[in-house]
Amino acid sequence: MTKMFKIALPDGSVKEMPEGSTPADVAAAIGPGLAKAALAAKINGEMRDITRPFESDVQLALITARDEAEALELVRHDYAHVLAEAVQNLYPGTQITFGPATEDGFYYDFAPTAQHGPFTEEELPAIEEEMRRIIAADKALVREVWTREQVRDFFEKQGEAFKAEWVMELPDGETISMYRTGDGKDAWIDLCRGPHLASTGKLDPNAFKLTRVSGAYWRGDPKNPMLSRIYGTAWLNKKQLDAYLVRLEEAAKRDHRKIGAEMDLFHLQPEAHGSVFWHPNGFVIYRALEAYMRRRIDEAGYQEIKTPQLMDAKQWEKSGHWGKYRENMFVVPDEIPSTEEGAPVLSGDADLMALKPMNCPGHIQVFKQGITSYRELPIRFYENGSCHRNEPHGALHGLMRVRQFTQDDAHIFCTDDQLVDEVRDFCLLADRVYRDLGFESYAIKLALRPEKRAGTDEQWDRAEQELRDAVVAAGFATAEYGWEELPGEGAFYAPKLEWHLTDAIGRTWQVGTIQADRVMPGLLDAAFIGEDGEKHTPVMLHRAIFGSYERFIGILIEHYAGKFPLWLAPVQVVVATIVSDADTYAQAVAAKLAEADIRVQTDLRNEKINYKVREHSLAKVPLLLVVGKREADEGTVALRRLGSDEHQKMMSLDDAVAMIGAEAVPPDLR
Ligand SMILES: [Zn+2]
Ligand SMILES: [Zn+2]
Numbered sequence: 001m002t003k004m005f006k007i008a009l010p011d012g013s014v015k016e017m018p019e020g021s022t023p024a025d026v027a028a029a030i031g032p033g034l035a036k037a038a039l040a041a042k043i044n045g046e047m048r049d050i051t052r053p054f055e056s057d058v059q060l061a062l063i064t065a066r067d068e069a070e071a072l073e074l075v076r077h078d079y080a081h082v083l084a085e086a087v088q089n090l091y092p093g094t095q096i097t098f099g100p101a102t103e104d105g106f107y108y109d110f111a112p113t114a115q116h117g118p119f120t121e122e123e124l125p126a127i128e129e130e131m132r133r134i135i136a137a138d139k140a141l142v143r144e145v146w147t148r149e150q151v152r153d154f155f156e157k158q159g160e161a162f163k164a165e166w167v168m169e170l171p172d173g174e175t176i177s178m179y180r181t182g183d184g185k186d187a188w189i190d191l192c193r194g195p196h197l198a199s200t201g202k203l204d205p206n207a208f209k210l211t212r213v214s215g216a217y218w219r220g221d222p223k224n225p226m227l228s229r230i231y232g233t234a235w236l237n238k239k240q241l242d243a244y245l246v247r248l249e250e251a252a253k254r255d256h257r258k259i260g261a262e263m264d265l266f267h268l269q270p271e272a273h274g275s276v277f278w279h280p281n282g283f284v285i286y287r288a289l290e291a292y293m294r295r296r297i298d299e300a301g302y303q304e305i306k307t308p309q310l311m312d313a314k315q316w317e318k319s320g321h322w323g324k325y326r327e328n329m330f331v332v333p334d335e336i337p338s339t340e341e342g343a344p345v346l347s348g349d350a351d352l353m354a355l356k357p358m359n360c361p362g363h364i365q366v367f368k369q370g371i372t373s374y375r376e377l378p379i380r381f382y383e384n385g386s387c388h389r390n391e392p393h394g395a396l397h398g399l400m401r402v403r404q405f406t407q408d409d410a411h412i413f414c415t416d417d418q419l420v421d422e423v424r425d426f427c428l429l430a431d432r433v434y435r436d437l438g439f440e441s442y443a444i445k446l447a448l449r450p451e452k453r454a455g456t457d458e459q460w461d462r463a464e465q466e467l468r469d470a471v472v473a474a475g476f477a478t479a480e481y482g483w484e485e486l487p488g489e490g491a492f493y494a495p496k497l498e499w500h501l502t503d504a505i506g507r508t509w510q511v512g513t514i515q516a517d518r519v520m521p522g523l524l525d526a527a528f529i530g531e532d533g534e535k536h537t538p539v540m541l542h543r544a545i546f547g548s549y550e551r552f553i554g555i556l557i558e559h560y561a562g563k564f565p566l567w568l569a570p571v572q573v574v575v576a577t578i579v580s581d582a583d584t585y586a587q588a589v590a591a592k593l594a595e596a597d598i599r600v601q602t603d604l605r606n607e608k609i610n611y612k613v614r615e616h617s618l619a620k621v622p623l624l625l626v627v628g629k630r631e632a633d634e635g636t637v638a639l640r641r642l643g644s645d646e647h648q649k650m651m652s653l654d655d656a657v658a659m660i661g662a663e664a665v666p667p668d669l670r
Helices: 023-030 032-037 068-090 121-136 148-157 161-169 238-253 256-262 280-299 313-318 321-328 360-367 416-436 457-474 549-560 580-595 609-618 629-634 653-663
Strands: 004-008 014-018 040-043 046-048 058-063 105-111 141-146 176-181 188-191 208-217 226-234 310-312 331-333 352-355 379-388 404-414 442-447 484-486 496-502 508-517 539-548 573-577 600-603 623-627 636-641 649-652
Touching: 014 023, 023 032, 023 040, 023 058, 040 068, 058 068, 068 105, 068 121, 068 176, 068 188, 068 226, 105 208, 121 208, 141 148, 148 161, 148 176, 148 188, 161 188, 208 238, 226 238, 256 549, 280 379, 280 416, 280 539, 280 549, 310 313, 313 321, 313 352, 313 360, 360 379, 360 404, 360 539, 404 416, 404 549, 416 457, 416 496, 416 508, 416 539, 442 457, 457 496, 457 508, 508 549, 539 549, 573 580, 573 609, 580 600, 580 623, 580 629, 580 653, 609 623, 623 629, 629 636, 636 653, 649 653
Parallel strands: 004 058, 442 484, 573 600, 573 623
Antiparallel strands: 004 014, 040 046, 040 058, 105 226, 141 176, 176 188, 208 226, 310 352, 331 352, 379 404, 404 539, 442 496, 496 508, 508 539, 623 636, 636 649
């Protein structure tokens, strides 16, 4: 008798299927529409090939293009295989290594032959053509289980040294699967965990594009050979691809490095890799944000402090950073400067010091001064905390990824009973800040316990529930706020809330966080005296809203495409003359605006007004006051607004100053 398996479906029904049958058979039994649409299967929550036979009674969910995240990951991984096959068809002797799916597509790392050398972008169109041919051939993708030695022998025979090396390092007992694309002499095989779609013909030949090439070390290690990486972007259909390409183009136009140069905001140079040189214009924005944040935290009951850049390595050992974080810290010998000849000597107090990568241990030192009673809690310490983290040069990116940055960092020391209220208040504060800065939409996510973690399940249950309760109390645990729980993404010692902003072109940026820490205060002996007269360890909430000033300004530049709201604009108004007869009047106008604390410049050059308008538009000056003889005679100005189709508006000078003054007030002071 044939053995039967019970296949439970998401709607609660159960199908009996004979041994040897597959999820594809279940789809076919349900209907031809689903048979065509089903791309893969989720078996007890794990993604599998749709053609892989059942091995037991299972829960089955069929994956279609509607399950967009899963479907995208599947097709992207398929495209990576098709890319590798295409490259080996066109460039025999090229060795394959790894090719995963990425956030917007896929890549594959190749070891080209010595004669060929690294791939170039000129070669991408031909490779795309070959990929389309493989897709059109609709080759089946079939999973096979091999032994480790079979795989090694196979790859060695093919001259694939990297794959042969890799397979021997897979853990014992791991099932080793190979995926075969097509068969006969047309077959192409890769070592792969899968899953994949049933055949290459399931891919849309017009939904991908190879985008660029770069170098990458084998297994990411600079001691290993340099490989040639080909990147592609891939989607479920052409419409999605086109929309993505438009978004890329729009993002390129908004690139903060480009706009930063056009507006003369900042620069970077190799002598200070990853540290920003702020120019006067850029630092106006920085200072406006600092001043804004100080007002917000003052009214929220924080106290501002400043803690040292350099601390003894022993301090970092105690906080646990030295062990886990050492390679990202800048370490400095603690030397007594030499006054005479001879090398400086170590001070003896400390051998090594480190630039702070974070502010938390410093804040604990301030908390520990004197004796703290429960009556003083909560204590909220804020710092514009300048931190250094050593990141590889290749990972640095404009203002978005730097080595020196300033966090809007605060630590709230409180009791267990105060925690939920404190987190709720933080949610409300973050909401005000993001809205003030022009972000209409953001998502709050709760990152739950990771697999490797400190503490018991009961402690985690409670810690997660506290954060959930706080967001509910603030009224933000709703779909409108993108409320979502992310299993496994919390820190080693605590769950955390994350704020993800959506920018003007729909991209998301993770910025704010809050985390309830019951570990570090204990490690660094922070304590308060409770109502019972005993010593207790406070909870420490780590929190930031911007994340860092540098990155947040980068995000703002791209969000606004440089067209800042008036209160943040480096130059708020330019007074431009039409004729030199109006020079004196223009200067008087500027003086009046400056008196009202408006950042104003004059443009008295002997140039055509259209030329001046164009130039100040490029520099993204929000308001232009045009003055000529008539305006001088009548005491008026002609106001032009950046990016507005409206013609210029005539106003009396007094009205213009009042209007501009009102508009330039920061949102929290209105
Ligand atoms: Zn694969
Ligand atoms: Zn912290």
